[in-house]
Amino acid sequence: MKKIGLIINPIAGMGGRVGLKGTDGADTLQKAISLGAKAEAENKTVKALLALQEAAPENSFIIYTCSGKMGEYACQKAGISPIIVYHPDAMTGAQDTKNAVEEMQKRNMDCLVFAGGDGTARNICQAVGDQALVLGIPAGVKIHSAVFATKPTNAGKLLAAFCQNKTAEKESEVMDIDEDAFRNGQVSARLYGYLRIIYAPNLVQSLKSGGVFNNKEANFGIADYMIDHMEKDVYYLIGAGTTTRAIMERLRLPYTLLGVDIVQNKKLICQDANEKEILEMIDNKPFKIVVSVIGGQGYIFGRGNQQFSPVVLQKAGKENIQIIATLDKLVALQGKPLLLDTGDSVTDKLLAGFYQVLSGYDEHYVYQAVYE
Amino acid sequence: MQKEIKLRNFHEAKWDEPIVCELSVPGQRGILIPPAEKGIQNEIGDIEKVIPASLKRKKAPNLPEIAQPQVLRHYLRLSQETMGQEIVADIGLGTCTMKYSPKINEQFVRNSKFADLHPLQDDETTQGILEIIYKAEQCLKAISGMDAFSFQPGGGGQAVFSNASVLKAYHTARGEGEQRNEIITTILSHPVNAASPATKGFKVITLMPDPKTGCPSVEALKSVVSEHTAGLFITNPEDTGIFNSQIKEMVDIVHSVGGLCIADQADYNGLFGICRARDAGFDMCHFNLHKSFSSPHGCMGPCCGAQGVKEELAQYLPKPRVKFDGEKYYWDYDGKTSIGKVRKFYGVVATVLRAYAWIMAMGAEGLREVADTAIINNNYLMKKMLTNVKGISAPWQEGEFRMEQVRYSWEKCKEDTGVGTEDIERRAGDYGLQSYFLSHHPWLIAEPMTPEPTEAYSKADLDEYAAIFEKISEEAYSDPELVKNAPYKTAISKVSHPGIDDPNDLIVSWRVYKKKKGLK
Numbered sequence: 001m002k003k004i005g006l007i008i009n010p011i012a013g014m015g016g017r018v019g020l021k022g023t024d025g026a027d028t029l030q031k032a033i034s035l036g037a038k039a040e041a042e043n044k045t046v047k048a049l050l051a052l053q054e055a056a057p058e059n060s061f062i063i064y065t066c067s068g069k070m071g072e073y074a075c076q077k078a079g080i081s082p083i084i085v086y087h088p089d090a091m092t093g094a095q096d097t098k099n100a101v102e103e104m105q106k107r108n109m110d111c112l113v114f115a116g117g118d119g120t121a122r123n124i125c126q127a128v129g130d131q132a133l134v135l136g137i138p139a140g141v142k143i144h145s146a147v148f149a150t151k152p153t154n155a156g157k158l159l160a161a162f163c164q165n166k167t168a169e170k171e172s173e174v175m176d177i178d179e180d181a182f183r184n185g186q187v188s189a190r191l192y193g194y195l196r197i198i199y200a201p202n203l204v205q206s207l208k209s210g211g212v213f214n215n216k217e218a219n220f221g222i223a224d225y226m227i228d229h230m231e232k233d234v235y236y237l238i239g240a241g242t243t244t245r246a247i248m249e250r251l252r253l254p255y256t257l258l259g260v261d262i263v264q265n266k267k268l269i270c271q272d273a274n275e276k277e278i279l280e281m282i283d284n285k286p287f288k289i290v291v292s293v294i295g296g297q298g299y300i301f302g303r304g305n306q307q308f309s310p311v312v313l314q315k316a317g318k319e320n321i322q323i324i325a326t327l328d329k330l331v332a333l334q335g336k337p338l339l340l341d342t343g344d345s346v347t348d349k350l351l352a353g354f355y356q357v358l359s360g361y362d363e364h365y366v367y368q369a370v371y372e
Numbered sequence: 373m374q375k376e377i378k379l380r381n382f383h384e385a386k387w388d389e390p391i392v393c394e395l396s397v398p399g400q401r402g403i404l405i406p407p408a409e410k411g412i413q414n415e416i417g418d419i420e421k422v423i424p425a426s427l428k429r430k431k432a433p434n435l436p437e438i439a440q441p442q443v444l445r446h447y448l449r450l451s452q453e454t455m456g457q458e459i460v461a462d463i464g465l466g467t468c469t470m471k472y473s474p475k476i477n478e479q480f481v482r483n484s485k486f487a488d489l490h491p492l493q494d495d496e497t498t499q500g501i502l503e504i505i506y507k508a509e510q511c512l513k514a515i516s517g518m519d520a521f522s523f524q525p526g527g528g529g530q531a532v533f534s535n536a537s538v539l540k541a542y543h544t545a546r547g548e549g550e551q552r553n554e555i556i557t558t559i560l561s562h563p564v565n566a567a568s569p570a571t572k573g574f575k576v577i578t579l580m581p582d583p584k585t586g587c588p589s590v591e592a593l594k595s596v597v598s599e600h601t602a603g604l605f606i607t608n609p610e611d612t613g614i615f616n617s618q619i620k621e622m623v624d625i626v627h628s629v630g631g632l633c634i635a636d637q638a639d640y641n642g643l644f645g646i647c648r649a650r651d652a653g654f655d656m657c658h659f660n661l662h663k664s665f666s667s668p669h670g671c672m673g674p675c676c677g678a679q680g681v682k683e684e685l686a687q688y689l690p691k692p693r694v695k696f697d698g699e700k701y702y703w704d705y706d707g708k709t710s711i712g713k714v715r716k717f718y719g720v721v722a723t724v725l726r727a728y729a730w731i732m733a734m735g736a737e738g739l740r741e742v743a744d745t746a747i748i749n750n751n752y753l754m755k756k757m758l759t760n761v762k763g764i765s766a767p768w769q770e771g772e773f774r775m776e777q778v779r780y781s782w783e784k785c786k787e788d789t790g791v792g793t794e795d796i797e798r799r800a801g802d803y804g805l806q807s808y809f810l811s812h813h814p815w816l817i818a819e820p821m822t823p824e825p826t827e828a829y830s831k832a833d834l835d836e837y838a839a840i841f842e843k844i845s846e847e848a849y850s851d852p853e854l855v856k857n858a859p860y861k862t863a864i865s866k867v868s869h870p871g872i873d874d875p876n877d878l879i880v881s882w883r884v885y886k887k888k889k890g891l892k
Binding site: 327328330331334335336353354356362363364365366367368 | 559570575576577578579580581583589591592595596814815816
């Protein structure tokens with residue numbers, strides 16, 4: 001029997017219907033309520049739970065959750081008797097999500113299911129890192145992260161498959177944006193981390209690619225090709241992400257998931273380098289930048305890798321940038337180009353154009369990068 | 373006046389037939405061959421001694437022991453559980469060009485004058501078939517504009533590989549074999565256009581389609597050509613059925629840096645008499661004689677990927693080739709620069725014979741009519757599908773005509789109802805259709821479907837085909853579970869994908885079956 005931890009962010013999604021760009025922050029929540037916002041997350045969770053009950057074999061799961069709006073009510077509406085492990089105050093906040101996660105971790109859940117948006121995903125990511133298998137029920141205003149099922153009922157179906165050991169797992173991006181900037185009309189999402197999610201190709205991502213790719217193997221194919229073709233004495237600036245991380249793993253070197261590590265002659269020269277360290281290191285020396293693509297969005301620079309500053313990028317030039325991404329990831333862009341947003345229009349212009357993206361061992365796809 | 377379309381109340385036979393090995397009963401057998409007459413026995417001696425020991429099995433093969441009537445019954449039952457071109461309007465299998473294979477051509481290849489030929493016979497005794505092979509080559513030269521053909525490759529994949537080998541030989545002979553190590557292809561080309569050059573050791577660079585036109589971007593091509601470019605391998609037209617109006621420009625770009633251009637024309641059905649690979653500047657091409665040229669399909673078995681090249685590349689073609697000295701036809705085994713043999717003897721000559729018979733029966737005007745009819749049929753069907761069927765679309769260049777096939781998308785239907793292309797494909801079986809081709813991987817078009825209504829189908833066939841999908845779409849919108857759980861009337865019900873994909877569950881032989889099931 002699978003132990004499923006359920007955490008609902010009760011206020012997730014309330015801003016969307018009343019035209020706000022999120023519900024993070026007490027002031028925004030009050031504004032949303034005054035504008036007539038209604039809680040959406042609970043209803044969406046009920047849909048997921050009903051789908052789970054319908055598709056899962058009897059006695060194949062047990063739900064652990066929080067009292068009241070953070071899970072108990074939704075379970076009751078779906079006809080499920082949960083075990084309550086955490087009692088939040090009436091006014092819930094991010095700390096409650098973290099507290100609830102902590103309580104569930106103590107009880108060794110097989111997976112954690114949360115209903116919310118990018119903000120909730122961020123809180124979960126902070127709390128569990130890669131220590132738990134999770135799945136998001138999409139209920140927030142902002143859904144940029146790739147950790148959510150495509151819709152609540154699909155979350156239920158996916159969990160049912162999980163209860164029957166018919167799912168895989170993969171790491172997916174947790175993205176979030178600066179909500180203040182967003183409300184002012186500026187979109188600036190950035191990579192915040194990765195969560196290990198329950199995965200079945202047609203229930204988590206849109207069925208654009210169809211093929212059944214093993215991401216881990218594809219990443220290792222890319223990594224092995226990169227390593228086999230590393231040139232002597234050249235500095236390799238390995239950017240953020242799971243695709244790039246595979247290179248460090250194959251080299252058996254420590255890595256920084258959300259930072260830049262520098263490798264020369266297959267040895268780690270500098271871990272989690274900042275712009276200043278990079279500039280000192282590459283001064284008049286041959287170097288190459290290796291970056292991955294942010295899934296679903298296509299950003300290669302300007303989102304979570306500010307260490308690759310315009311100065312660094314101009315020194316490198318387009319010819320010394322190697323973009324790596326699995327074919328699955330490229331296809332999921334649905335024809336949208338790769339995006340540059342270095343913060344400097346001259347640099348953006350310099351780097352715009354076609355790249356040969358490495359997508360597997362000796363597999364190269366021509367893809368265009370543009371700036372907005 | 374539009375005739376009312378009545379959908380069939382179809383139900384496939386379901387015999388629940390055991391595997392032939394399970395039917396085995398020790399001691400049962402077919403016919404007993406009477407012993408040879410005494411005189412023959414005396415002449416031959418002990419038959420056991422005639423066969424060299426090295427060719428003899430040490431243990432008898434574990435074949436099923438079944439009497440002749442049971443064998444006949446078994447295979448007839450299986451045949452009733454099989455759908456195919458000769459029992460249904462096999463419009464669904466785009467890229468495969470499932471057209472009618474005239475039965476008279478089967479009589480030719482089964483005629484003892486052909487069937488009893490031996491490949492080691494002296495040329496003087498096989499002038500007839502040599503003449504046919506030679507003349508078939510002349511036909512394909514005219515159809516493609518190329519200067520020489522080899523019929524040795526045993527399928528489209530092997531023809532592309534053989535073209536890659538010729539390409540390699542050409543650059544090597546010019547002293548550029550090491551330098552020219554890159555091949556360019558497109559993601560919508562048949563996957564073998566990437567796989568074959570990769571097998572030959574080339575770095576393969578793949579172009580993505582332009583999001584608006586669906587055709588490869590000329591600018592993207594310009595960004596990757598260089599002194600390392602060995603060639604461009606491209607399926608033309610690609611399986612979207614979209615006419616690539618920039619193909620000549622692409623060829624010129626590759627030629628400008630010294631590369632060669634190879635057209636995969638496995639499916640040539642929309643181009644007969646309209647345009648030729650050579651006229652667009654291509655240096656090589658291939659045709660699948662088992663597709664556009666009517667010979668039946670055979671899954672790399674009785675197939676032929678006819679490989680055509682320009683004069684300067686002819687010396688590299690597989691050998692032997694049939695030549696004519698003005699008086700007689702003969703096998704030419706010379707050719708020091710040939711890439712060698714790619715198939716035993718002369719390839720699948722039966723397929724060449726069928727294709728030659730078909731070409732001669734059609735004539736030049738008839739071939740042009742094939743393309744015209746295939747294109748008209750396809751666009752008629754597309755109009756019906758897009759007008760009458762809810763939830764389907766034809767992405768890229770919407771509103772424009774297509775060539776011989778269309779890659780549709782059921783994405784809207786999936787979004788609206790949860791019913792996707794795999795559900796619809798299974799449900800089509802309940803209406804008596806052969807399953808349809810979705811797409812090569814990866815799916816650039818979501819929820820894809822790629823039918824190809826060739827020239828062989830009537831308006832009534834096309835109307836019935838469209839009406840079936842109109843009906844299935846209605847079902848998807850009114851009762852999605854009905855479609856999701858289909859099929860109900862076919863020999864095999866819904867099969868779960870994970871089970872098929874799991875190598876642990878894969879059983880490819882009786883021996884493996886027994887092992888995995890713990891049988892003795």
